[in-house]
Amino acid sequence: MTVEIKICGLSEERTLEAAIAAGAEIVGLVSFPKSPRHVAPEQAATLSSLARGRARVALLTVDAGDSLLGETVAAVTPDILQLHGAETPERVKELRRRYDREIWKAVSIDEADDLRRAAPFWETADRVLFDARPPREATLPGGNGVPFDWRLLAALDPHRAFVLSGGLTPGNVAEAIRTTRARAVDVSSGVESAPGVKDAALIAAFVREARAAAA
Numbered sequence: 391m392t393v394e395i396k397i398c399g400l401s402e403e404r405t406l407e408a409a410i411a412a413g414a415e416i417v418g419l420v421s422f423p424k425s426p427r428h429v430a431p432e433q434a435a436t437l438s439s440l441a442r443g444r445a446r447v448a449l450l451t452v453d454a455g456d457s458l459l460g461e462t463v464a465a466v467t468p469d470i471l472q473l474h475g476a477e478t479p480e481r482v483k484e485l486r487r488r489y490d491r492e493i494w495k496a497v498s499i500d501e502a503d504d505l506r507r508a509a510p511f512w513e514t515a516d517r518v519l520f521d522a523r524p525p526r527e528a529t530l531p532g533g534n535g536v537p538f539d540w541r542l543l544a545a546l547d548p549h550r551a552f553v554l555s556g557g558l559t560p561g562n563v564a565e566a567i568r569t570t571r572a573r574a575v576d577v578s579s580g581v582e583s584a585p586g587v588k589d590a591a592l593i594a595a596f597v598r599e600a601r602a603a604a605a
């Protein structure tokens with residue numbers, strides 16, 4: 391089995407290079423001003439050009455309006471749009487048509503019933519990204535470093551196009567892959583030394599552990 395690895399919330403050239411050197415297939419850029427990982431469109435465009443041809447670029451947005459989204463997509467030209475807000479299946483369908491690129495829809499999960507909320511997105515999005523439900527006190531809809539009970543995904547067909555995220559770290563990613571049989575994983579705060587500050591050694595360790603679990 392192979393696993394695809396996305397390192398999200400990269401905001402500097404140094405750590406973008408570290409993610410690519412470690413072997414991540416996808417690098418994520420956050421366009422959401424409330425996030426400590428937010429990058430302005432100009433910086434996101436620079437990072438995206440650096441990654442071009444070496445890793446795919448995902449642009450993460452949260453309920454972005456048409457005009458902001460249009461400007462950001464034009465500047466960054468991402469391969470993947472990750473929608474991490476309350477976007478509806480209709481909105482997902484509309485954006486997939488408009489931008490003609492891969493769309494990932496985040497769905498938060500906390501109990502078995504939450505899997506039902508993913509159902510409309512299997513058809514409308516290219517991939518469903520499962521993240522933990524944000525804690526009550528959280529100010530962000532994701533990037534909170536909180537895992538969920540991975541056994542909730544154990545019954546999912548592993549051929550379903552899903553991405554596992556939420557509180558993954560170098561220390562737990564192997565167990566998470568074994569439990570869920572995920573073929574794609576996404577990490578942000580688990581490879582940071584402080585909120586928004588990526589750590590090259592943690593990125594390398596994460597990639598190493600994920601690859602070993604999938605081998």
Ligand SMILES: O=C(O)c1ccccc1N[C@@H]1O[C@H](COP(=O)(O)O)[C@@H](O)[C@H]1O
Nearest residue numbers: 398425532533534535555556557578579
């Ligand atoms: O990373 C952020 O700041 C962020 C902000 C708003 C929405 C999502 C965000 N991150 C995504 O959340 C998941 C889980 O992150 P973590 O590993 O638990 O920190 C992941 O998909 C990030 O890309």
